[in-house]
Amino acid sequence: MSRILKAYETRYRWLLQQVRARHLQRGVDWLVARARRMSADRKVPLSQSLTELCERLASRPAFRKGAAHAGPDRFYCDAGLGGLARWLRGAGYEALWEAGIDDDELLRRARQTQATILTTDSMLMERRLLRDRIIPGYWLPPTLSIPEQLALVFREFHLTARVPRCMSCGGELRPGDKEALREKIPPRTYRWLDEYFVCVSCGKLFWHGTHWQRIQKQLRSLTAAGTAPAVNGGAGPSGRAT
Numbered sequence: 001m002s003r004i005l006k007a008y009e010t011r012y013r014w015l016l017q018q019v020r021a022r023h024l025q026r027g028v029d030w031l032v033a034r035a036r037r038m039s040a041d042r043k044v045p046l047s048q049s050l051t052e053l054c055e056r057l058a059s060r061p062a063f064r065k066g067a068a069h070a071g072p073d074r075f076y077c078d079a080g081l082g083g084l085a086r087w088l089r090g091a092g093y094e095a096l097w098e099a100g101i102d103d104d105e106l107l108r109r110a111r112q113t114q115a116t117i118l119t120t121d122s123m124l125m126e127r128r129l130l131r132d133r134i135i136p137g138y139w140l141p142p143t144l145s146i147p148e149q150l151a152l153v154f155r156e157f158h159l160t161a162r163v164p165r166c167m168s169c170g171g172e173l174r175p176g177d178k179e180a181l182r183e184k185i186p187p188r189t190y191r192w193l194d195e196y197f198v199c200v201s202c203g204k205l206f207w208h209g210t211h212w213q214r215i216q217k218q219l220r221s222l223t224a225a226g227t228a229p230a231v232n233g234g235a236g237p238s239g240r241a242t
């Protein structure tokens with residue numbers, strides 16, 4: 001619990017900085033005390049009231065203003081967030097990820113690529129580069145499912161779904177010629193589908209399979225006021241690749 005509490009303290013501090021609060025530590029202490037009261041009054045775990053209070057604050061216009069300015073295009077997901085990286089790419093964002101990358105290397109690369117770090121590791125958030133916001137970072141509670149992680153990142157950074165990118169590497173997807181790709185398409189899919197997309201970076205083949213439909217549905221639900229996500233000519237990743 002102490003690690004989670006620490007992570008929330010960091011986040012509260014960041015929110016208070018957004019509104020140029022003067023007495024940061026006093027503000028953070030006050031918010032934590034309030035979360036403790038909420039937890040005791042309603043008999044819910046402290047982690048739940050910390051999250052709730054944080055989201056309540058973050059949704060206020062004054063706090064949103066600061067975050068909106070910093071809306072990142074590129075994310076660097078920590079080693080445990082490979083699934084989130086894939087979904088972010090499907091939502092049209094650059095999401096870098098590497099299996100087994102260590103903290104120092106992650107920080108170095110995020111700085112180099114000007115990416116925002118996404119992590120479930122509260123210890124990582126304590127690193128000076130992140131604490132001082134030399135590198136922007138965002139901590140996600142480790143208990144969330146991938147769609148919940150995506151929803152939280154969308155809310156935090158006010159993202160909207162964009163033209164999908166290749167879920168494997170983040171490359172641009174271009175429509176591919178069905179006949180030219182025939183050998184790579186499973187016969188059963190070839191019979192009923194005409195639209196195919198090829199990643200310009202890794203060459204993987206995508207089509208609108210059931211996995212793609214599931215992701216699109218999820219993205220639609222995340223997009224404000226039910227606006228459909230921007231899909232260029234219907235391009236989108238499917239779960240299957242050659």
Ligand SMILES: [Zn+2]
Pocket residue numbers: 166167168169170171199200201202203204
């Ligand atoms: Zn690719």
